[in-house]
Amino acid sequence: MTARIIDGKALAESIRNKVAAEAAELKRSHGIVPGLAAVLVGENPASQVYVRNKVKQTTEAGLASFEHVLPAETTQDDLLALVRQLNADPKVHGILVQLPLPPQIDPDLVIATIDPAKDVDGFHVENAGRLVVGQESLVPCTPQGSVLLAKTVHPDLTGLEAVVLGRSNIVGKPVAQLLIAESATVTVAHSRTRDLEAVCRRADILVVAVGRPEMVKGSWIKPGATVIDVGINRVPGENGKSxxxxxxxxxxxxxxxxxxxxxPGGVGPMTIACLLANTLKAAMVANGLTPPSF
Structure with a gap:
C-alpha cells in the first residue's frame, strides 16, 4: 500500500480564493474591508518569516494588513497598551500577537487582553470555552486546518475513531474538541499514555502534534488510516544543510x-488560510452579517 498524499497547499489556496471573493463582495456591497493586525515583538527569525507570509497573504486576499514590529525590550505594559488600542480600532477585525514573546512578557495576559471577538488565533479562554461547549467561536487555525484536511478524505467523520497525540492548548486540545463536534470518537494521548503505540494503532484518524521529529513509526499506524502530521521540525540534512x-x-x-x-506542504499552509477565514468571519460578525462556512 502507498498512501495518498493530502495536498494542504491546494486546499489552502482554495480557502484563500474563497476569502478573497467574499472580501471583495463585502467591500462592494457594504464598504467593509476586513482588517488583520499582526504584532511581532523581537527578532525571532522563524516568527519574522511567518509574520511576513501572513502580511503578504492578507494583502493578496484583499484584506487590510496592519503590521506592528516592536523591539525585544518592549515592556509588557507597552504591548498591552497596543493591544487595547487595536481592540478599540474599528478598522481592525482580527488581532494576532505572534508567539513566542520575550521573557518579560506574560503571553497568557496578552491573550486575555485581546478582545475575544478579534481573537483570530482562537486562544482566548472565552473562545476556548465556547469551543468546548459547542457554541459559535473563533477556532484556532492549525486545528481547524487539520480537521478540514481530514475531511478531504472522510467528508463525514461520524463514528470514526480519532486519536490525537499531543495535549497542548494550541493544537491537541482544540483539535480534539473539533473532532468531537464532528461526532468522531476521540482519544487524547500523550507522553504519559500507557502503551502509546497500541493506542495510536486504533486510530482511523491519527493527528500527531508532539514536536518530536519522526517519533511516530509505521508500526504505530493502523493500515489504511488517515494521518495528519502537525509537526514541523528542523533536523540535519545532507551537505550541512537542515x-x-x-x-x-x-x-x-x-x-x-x-x-x-x-x-512541508500539509498542515502548514492551512494555518494562514484559516487565519484569513477567521478574519473575514470576525469582520462579518462585527457588522451583523452571516459568514460563509469553509
Missing amino acids: RLVGDVDFKEAMEVAGAITPV
Whole structure:
C-alpha cells in the first residue's frame, strides 16, 4: 500500500480564493474591508518569516494588513497598551500577537487582553470555552486546518475513531474538541499514555502534534488510516544543510497509511488560510452579517 498524499497547499489556496471573493463582495456591497493586525515583538527569525507570509497573504486576499514590529525590550505594559488600542480600532477585525514573546512578557495576559471577538488565533479562554461547549467561536487555525484536511478524505467523520497525540492548548486540545463536534470518537494521548503505540494503532484518524521529529513509526499506524502530521521540525540534512520533517516517519507511514499530510506542504499552509477565514468571519460578525462556512 502507498498512501495518498493530502495536498494542504491546494486546499489552502482554495480557502484563500474563497476569502478573497467574499472580501471583495463585502467591500462592494457594504464598504467593509476586513482588517488583520499582526504584532511581532523581537527578532525571532522563524516568527519574522511567518509574520511576513501572513502580511503578504492578507494583502493578496484583499484584506487590510496592519503590521506592528516592536523591539525585544518592549515592556509588557507597552504591548498591552497596543493591544487595547487595536481592540478599540474599528478598522481592525482580527488581532494576532505572534508567539513566542520575550521573557518579560506574560503571553497568557496578552491573550486575555485581546478582545475575544478579534481573537483570530482562537486562544482566548472565552473562545476556548465556547469551543468546548459547542457554541459559535473563533477556532484556532492549525486545528481547524487539520480537521478540514481530514475531511478531504472522510467528508463525514461520524463514528470514526480519532486519536490525537499531543495535549497542548494550541493544537491537541482544540483539535480534539473539533473532532468531537464532528461526532468522531476521540482519544487524547500523550507522553504519559500507557502503551502509546497500541493506542495510536486504533486510530482511523491519527493527528500527531508532539514536536518530536519522526517519533511516530509505521508500526504505530493502523493500515489504511488517515494521518495528519502537525509537526514541523528542523533536523540535519545532507551537505550541512537542515531539512524539515514532521512528527511522523513519513517514509514508513507511506507504506501503511491510507492518506497522509506531508511536511512541508500539509498542515502548514492551512494555518494562514484559516487565519484569513477567521478574519473575514470576525469582520462579518462585527457588522451583523452571516459568514460563509469553509
